[in-house]
Amino acid sequence: MISTEVTGGPVGVKTKLVPRRRRRNRTTYVIKSILLWTFSLLFLLPFAWMVSSSLKRNIDVFSIPPKWIPNPIEWANYVEVWLHGDPSMAIFFSNSITVSLIGVLGDLTTASMAGYAFARLSFAGRDKIFLLYLATAIVPSQLLLIPRFMFFQQLGLYKTLWALILPGIFTVFGTFLCRQAFLSLPGEFGEAARIDGAGEWRVFFNVYLPQIRPTLAALGIISFVGSWNDYEGPLIMLSDKELFTVPLGLTRFVDADGGLSAGFAMAGSVSSVIPIMIIFLLFQRQFIAALASSGLK
Amino acid sequence: MSHPTSISRRALIGGAAAIGTATLAGCNLAKGGGGSGSGSNSVSLNVWGGVPNETGPDDLCKAFMAEHPDIKVTYTRYVNDEQGNLKLDTSLTGGVPIDMYFSYSPARLSQRASNGLAVDLTDKITAEKDFSQFAVDADPLGNYVFDGKQYAVPAARAPSQVYINQSMLDEAGIKLGDNWTTDEFVQVAKELTKPGRFGSLDYPPQARAVLGPDYRYKNDGKASNFADPWFAKELQLAQRLKQDKVVMDQKTIIAEKLQTFSQNPYIAGRVAMLIASGQIIRSINDTAQYPHDFKTFVMPIPSPQKGKQGWNTGQIGDLITVSPKSQHQDEAWELAKFWVRNAGKYMTKGGRLPTMPGSSTEDDILAQLLSDKADTLYDVESWRRFLFSPNLKMPVDTIFTAGTEIDTILQKLNDETLLGTRSVSSWVQQAVKQSDAAIKKAGAGS
């Protein structure tokens, strides 16, 4: 299956392989496609339910048996979400974008550097520090919530977007992920470059970093999704409505008794998922581009 | 805060009262002068509450500021869930400027008060003539008292009531008065039960209705009271009604999260009756999101003992507290009083029934609560009878030892018992055992 992606290799050998394989590949292709698409329905359901609920009246949202096609269709839910409320969704979006973008770019930078050092450089104290990193990842995050809140208040970061951005820039997860990606590359790459006289920074930036582009893309997506959907962080750190991110802004549709205006909430959720899907599709291109370029090398 | 940092902390605390009065006097002068409050003199109050801004608080704060041009009120909404309350607590202890805040359960208020996060309001409440119903010695008690002191003033009451689909009543030819017993409730529920429809979503509460305040405790809170026969009676009836399919089965209730979204089956006509507090009214009023074509008749919680009026199972709420760390405690108290007296005018349309009518008449409150379509959505007279009945007794608890732990214990045991996997006698045994342990632990801890 992977072989069809391969473009290099001796031409003669390849053409010899193709005719016998093609028929079998065609059948596997069809079977695999059918199976995967069937299975994917199970994963499409929550999104389908969200979209359908976002167009329903509240009473229809939780009706049993569920109605998948809204009747009547309530476009008004989207109007309510986007045009009403003070401040409007647009403000929440711009806050979320600020937090997520700065966080992702920062995370990619610091995590790739640290991950590289942990995987490919050797220096005194490295393994001890890495162990510390790993150990902190294991500590339940709920344990950190209150100390972090109190500490951030001391630092004066509480009530600012920095309280959300800064922790997102220095993640153990990203470092760990990058380290593992660098580990799966052969060490010979760097040695060759070093023999050619490249400095450490160039070895990292020009030789190793491009190799883990798919991982960086994955990290970018995951880090973006994580900070875009984060509810607990903003809930604990922010109180000024003008600074709310999207998930916190959606609490407008939860009343004081815990009830939920589900149609509105879902219209808001659908609106908030769309940017992520766009980002994901864009990064898909990155995946494929990275694959293509490494294949052409 | 706009205070110059040169003023020492002690001077601020000590002189808070003086400054407060001065600014209040100043504010009256400013009002006379007609100018808007000047920046340096104005006081800024920060209020934290769980009710969304646009459903009343913003309007109320605006009205307050119009009366007090030198006070600027900022209402911050916190989400009234576990994390949201945690945030309020950490903010209060951590020195985030909060002058006045709301608690929505007496257990939380009790916790906050006993940890020094609430100003003692006992004397202030006594000093207000129209607040007599909230005073320490009021009978029946209309406010929470902890060791003879009061730390909050309630702005709302949330009685529980039985919502009844009037079309179904008419169809069955049932006429209801203004009161009933548990047996009558059961009888009506049976008559309203049809294929595909339950007579009621909920079983009738009995222990709370009979035992009233502090029904979960005995010996002044040193032990739990679950061995009282009323608890077993309530659950036995519940089990029977669920078996007979008169009351909705527990599986469906859990599976559809109907403890939280109980309005749906009622408005959709899957059940004829529903026992809940006032939040259902907002859904009934919202005919765009919850279209329906029947009127809602209301009845009080049925009395378990014939001829003896039971306690309501709701509670008083929207408990307003002044923070001891506030530098403007007097202004905060001004706002608290204003809030209680004007809640009827600004908060009722959000479904919050005021503790004090203020300038609002019964008709005003009914009109606000039941919306301008009241005549098509409700049997208004039944609502008037219920809401303003002198018989409506709200239990005001005074003991909260291990309250949240006991909630958790009961939720689990109730689920099992109502699902039919635990017997009532085992419920009693376990509820007593586990709650006593929790009470003991909480007592040892403090």
Place this chain on the structure above:
Amino acid sequence: MSVLSGRAPASPPGTALTGPITPALRPRRRSRGTGGMSTRVGWLFILPNLIGFLIFTLVPLIGGVGISFTDWNVISGLSGIKWVGLQNFAELITDGTFWAAVGRTVIYAGVGVPLTMAGGLVLALCLNGPVFGRAVLRVIFFIPHIVSSIALGFVWLILLHPTAGLVNLALESLGINDPPGWLVSQQWSLLSLVFITSWAGMGFHAVIFLSAMQALPTELYEAAELDGAGAWTRFTTITWRALMPTTTFLFIMSLIGHSQGFGLIAFLTQGGPGDSSTTLSYLMYQTGFQNYRFGDAAAMGMLSFVGVLLLTVFFWRFQRGRGLYT
């Protein structure tokens, strides 16, 4: 790169398991080694992340660990912290509720982690090859990771509804008369949650596996294919071994996720019915966030930390030397 592809064809196909790879691997201990690198360079690379890590993670963490030795309810403020030493731990160790929750967590993670990982790996393998609408499929499998947990929760409430749910309607049509109540049944609630959590995490795992697969040098596969290695051999000799660092990573992440995850539990079952789905993390949430016994909650957190740490170290040792280049 040329080093690898140049040498590989020389190996006989029969020894594919070790054949084509060993020559490239021989210098691996050295390749990770010093090469004249100074400690200073290493630290410079780590520094930006390390500083942030120390400030934003380690300091709060020390605070959190400290809480586990105290009796504290947050509301009492910093002055209300009472040092109790090991008392919280001593009480937990004799607490039946705690151990019951530990047992449930073991089931939850013991079934959930392998299921999530296997699902993710299979999805990644499928999505790495040619499939109709591959780019769209990748997004679809990732959906549970991006949509709101309310949506996830409600879809499963609907699907697993005891009487009106698709799952039970299907079972009934197959002649099963009394299908389980799933989320509302004491016997099935935990397993239902395991399944739902795995379903929700699979796409995430697939994305990470995919990214690692795509970073693999394609020459390896060319070489192996020229050697006549079949798909399965290629998987076991190249993919699986090259993915070892990623697998380790995902295993640890999944273990952490299962030992800490409570969002879906809180929404779907709230630990019930009864306490049939009260895992350690949910018990901790209840103890801390609902009952405000933060000292006890932190102590539970610490014990769960030790458990996961032991497992991690064990797995770490196990995988060491089994990867391609590590």
